[in-house]
Amino acid sequence: MYLSFIKEHFTPSQEELDILEAKETQDLYSDVQIQGGFIQVYSRQCSIFDSELYKKQLKVFQKYLLNYEKQNPKLNGLCLEKAFYVEQTYSLDCQVESPETWLREQVTVWQLPTDIVNKLNSKCFTFEDIAKRHGNQMVDIRIQDPNTDTFTPTIEQNCIANQMRIDEYCKYLKNKTEFFQKHTEYSSDKVLFAVNVDMDNWDEETGQLYEYMPQSLLKYDGLVYMRQFCLGVNIPQIYIKTKGVWTGGHQENSSVNSLNFNHGPGDCLWLTVDAQHVKKLYEIMPNLYQIEGLWFKEIDFFLENNIPIKYTIQKKGDLVILGAGCLHWVKSLGNTINTSWNLLVYQEDTFQQIYDRQLINDQYQISSVLPIKNLFLDIYIHRKSPLLKTFLHKFIQEDIDNYLKQSTKIKNCKKKFNSREVLQCNNCKMEIFIFYQIKNDQTFRCIKCLDGDEIEIFMKYKPTELILVLNAEKFSCSPTLCTRYMGNTECQLDKQTEEFLSESYQSSIDLSKSAEEQSKTKFTRRKEKSKTSKKSSQTQQQDRNSSAQTNHQIRKKRPYRKKTKGQDDLISEICTSQKSHKKNENNNTKSKLNKKIQKIQKLENSVKSVSSSGFDSHSQIQLIKKGKKQNEQ
Numbered sequence: 001m002y003l004s005f006i007k008e009h010f011t012p013s014q015e016e017l018d019i020l021e022a023k024e025t026q027d028l029y030s031d032v033q034i035q036g037g038f039i040q041v042y043s044r045q046c047s048i049f050d051s052e053l054y055k056k057q058l059k060v061f062q063k064y065l066l067n068y069e070k071q072n073p074k075l076n077g078l079c080l081e082k083a084f085y086v087e088q089t090y091s092l093d094c095q096v097e098s099p100e101t102w103l104r105e106q107v108t109v110w111q112l113p114t115d116i117v118n119k120l121n122s123k124c125f126t127f128e129d130i131a132k133r134h135g136n137q138m139v140d141i142r143i144q145d146p147n148t149d150t151f152t153p154t155i156e157q158n159c160i161a162n163q164m165r166i167d168e169y170c171k172y173l174k175n176k177t178e179f180f181q182k183h184t185e186y187s188s189d190k191v192l193f194a195v196n197v198d199m200d201n202w203d204e205e206t207g208q209l210y211e212y213m214p215q216s217l218l219k220y221d222g223l224v225y226m227r228q229f230c231l232g233v234n235i236p237q238i239y240i241k242t243k244g245v246w247t248g249g250h251q252e253n254s255s256v257n258s259l260n261f262n263h264g265p266g267d268c269l270w271l272t273v274d275a276q277h278v279k280k281l282y283e284i285m286p287n288l289y290q291i292e293g294l295w296f297k298e299i300d301f302f303l304e305n306n307i308p309i310k311y312t313i314q315k316k317g318d319l320v321i322l323g324a325g326c327l328h329w330v331k332s333l334g335n336t337i338n339t340s341w342n343l344l345v346y347q348e349d350t351f352q353q354i355y356d357r358q359l360i361n362d363q364y365q366i367s368s369v370l371p372i373k374n375l376f377l378d379i380y381i382h383r384k385s386p387l388l389k390t391f392l393h394k395f396i397q398e399d400i401d402n403y404l405k406q407s408t409k410i411k412n413c414k415k416k417f418n419s420r421e422v423l424q425c426n427n428c429k430m431e432i433f434i435f436y437q438i439k440n441d442q443t444f445r446c447i448k449c450l451d452g453d454e455i456e457i458f459m460k461y462k463p464t465e466l467i468l469v470l471n472a473e474k475f476s477c478s479p480t481l482c483t484r485y486m487g488n489t490e491c492q493l494d495k496q497t498e499e500f501l502s503e504s505y506q507s508s509i510d511l512s513k514s515a516e517e518q519s520k521t522k523f524t525r526r527k528e529k530s531k532t533s534k535k536s537s538q539t540q541q542q543d544r545n546s547s548a549q550t551n552h553q554i555r556k557k558r559p560y561r562k563k564t565k566g567q568d569d570l571i572s573e574i575c576t577s578q579k580s581h582k583k584n585e586n587n588n589t590k591s592k593l594n595k596k597i598q599k600i601q602k603l604e605n606s607v608k609s610v611s612s613s614g615f616d617s618h619s620q621i622q623l624i625k626k627g628k629k630q631n632e633q
Contacts (some may be wrong), residue, residue, distance in 0.1 A: 049061070
C-alpha cells in the first residue's frame with residue numbers, strides 16, 4: 001500500500017525494502033494509524049517503538065512511512081525527538097535529590113500518582129471551584145483561530161479582547177452555544193483563552209499546589225534569591241483553557257527553567273525545540289525574537305527544515321519541566337486547567353543559557369521581569385560558580401565602560417546603600433546594575449540613559465568591592481551585599497535575622513504570660529485581703545477603704561494587645577510591651593529584651609529589605625511582602 005509512494009520519492013536499500021514488505025511491518029503500520037499516527041505513538045511514554053524488537057521498523061517509519069502517512073516526501077522523520085519521562089521507580093529519588101543531579105533533558109515529563117492529583121485538585125482546581133471561589137476576578141481574554149499555522153498571524157487569528165469575569169468564562173466552557181447566543185460580539189468559529197490569571201491572592205490554591213509538588217523542585221531553586229515576587233515567575237499563574245486555544249512560541253523569562261502542571265480534565269500538546277537548535281530556526285526566521293509569543297506553527301515545518309523537534313502530549317497529572325532556553329508553544333486538546341511558574345536549576349548550562357538570552361534582550365531592547373545581573377550576584381555570593389564569576393566580571397566591566405563614556409556629564413558619584421531594591425531604567429526599561437541617576441525622586445535612569453549635565457549619580461555597589469568579592473576564595477554574608485530574599489536561602493545574615501525575630505517573639509510571649517500571672521496573683525491577694533477586711537470589721541469606714549482598694553486595683557489593671565506574627569508588628573509590640581512594663585520588678589528580663597530589640601533594629605537597618613509597599617514604583621514590578629504564600633508555558 002505504501003511501496004509505490006516510497007519507490008517514487010526515495011531509493012531505499014534492499015534490506016529496507018524487505019522490512020517494508022514484511023507483513024509484520026504492514027500490520028504495525030495499520031495499528032499505528034488506528035492509534036493516531038506515527039508521531040503520536042512514537043512520542044508516548046511507553047511506546048511500542050521503545051522496544052528493541054521494533055528497532056528496524058522504527059528506522060523505516062522515520063525515513064519513509066511518516067512521509068507516506070503525511071503524503072509529504074520533504075519530511076525528515078529522524079528530526080522527531082522524544083521527551084524524557086520520569087519512571088515511577090526513579091521518581092522517589094527525584095523527590096529528594098537536587099534537580100541539578102537528574103534534570104538533564106530539555107523536556108521532562110513527570111506523571112504524579114492519581115491519588116496525589118486528586119488531593120491536589122480537591123476543592124481548588126476544578127472549573128466549579130474556581131468559579132465559586134474567584135468568580136468575580138477579571139481576566140484577560142484572548143480570541144484565537146484554533147487552526148492557526150503561521151509565524152505571522154493576523155489580528156483575527158490572535159488578539160486580546162475585553163476582560164471577562166472568571167465565572168462568565170466558566171459558563172463559556174460549560175455551554176458554548178448558549179454563551180455565543182448571549183454574547184453576540186464574539187464569533188462562534190473562534191475560541192476564547194483566559195490567559196495569565198494571577199494567583200497572588202489565591203493563598204489556599206498556591207499552598208495546596210506547593211504541598212503536593214515534588215519538594216526537590218521547590219527546595220533547590222535559584223529563584224529563592226530574588227529580591228521581589230514576580231507573577232508567573234516565583235508566584236504561579238493559572239491558565240483556564242478550552243479546546244483549540246494556543247500559547248505562541250517563546251522562551252521562558254530570561255530562558256530560565258519552567259514548571260507546568262496539567263490539572264485536567266483534558267490534554268495539552270507541547271511542541272518544543274531544544275535550546276541548542278534554536279539558532280537553526282533563527283537562521284530561517286531572523287525576526288524570531290521580535291515576534292516571540294505571537295506565532296503557532298505545526299510540526300511539519302520543522303521536520304521539513306531539518307530542525308529537531310519534540311512532540312509531547314501532557315495528560316492530566318503530568319508535570320512538564322522545561323530546560324533553560326527551551327523554545328516551546330502549546331495547544332489545548334480539551335478543556336483544561338494549567339498552573340505554571342519558573343525554576344532556576346543550579347547548572348552551568350542553565351547559567352549559560354540565561355546569559356545568552358540576556359545578550360539577546362540587550363541587543364533587541366527586550367525588557368525582562370527577571371533582574372539577571374543582580375540575581376547572578378546574589379547567587380554567586382552564596383553558591384560559588386566559575387561561570388557566574390566570568391559573567392559578573394563582564395557585567396561589572398560593562399557598567400564601568402558606560403560610566404567612562406558618560407564621564408563628561410557626571411559631577412560626582414555616591415554610594416546609596418538603601419538602593420538594594422531592584423531598579424529599572426524608566427527610559428530604556430532595562431535592569432540597573434551598579435550606576436544610576438535619580439530624577440524627581442521617582443524616575444530612574446541607567447548609566448546609558450543619563451539626562452542632563454553636571455549631574456549627580458549613585459551606585460548600588462562599589463565596583464572595587466564587587467571585584468574583591470569575586471576574587472575572594474572565601475566570603476561571608478555581608479550587610480553590604482546581602483539582602484532579605486524571597487525564599488529560604490543559604491544566606492547566614494537572613495537566617496540570623498529570622499532567628500532574632502523568632503527569639504524576640506518568644507520573649508514577648510513569655511513576658512506577656514509573666515505579666516498576666518503577676519496580675520492574677522495581685523488580684524487574688526487583694527480579693528483575699530478584701531474578704532479578710534470585711535470579716536474583721538463591719539464599720540462603714542472599712543467598707544469605704546475596701547471599695548477604694550478595689551477601685552485602685554481596677555485603675556492598675558493593664559490592657560493587653562492582641563499579638564501578631566508579622567515582622568513589623570512584632571517589633572512594634574515588643575517596644576510597646578517594654579514601655580507598659582517599666583515598673584516591672586524583673587529588671588534582668590527588661591535588660592535582655594532591650595538588647596534584643598537593639599540587635600533587631602541594628603540588623604534591620606543594615607540588611608535592607610525589599611519595599612514594604614505592595615508595588616515597587618522604581619521597577620514597575622508588583623511586590624508582595626515576604627512571608628506571603630507564593631511563579632503557562
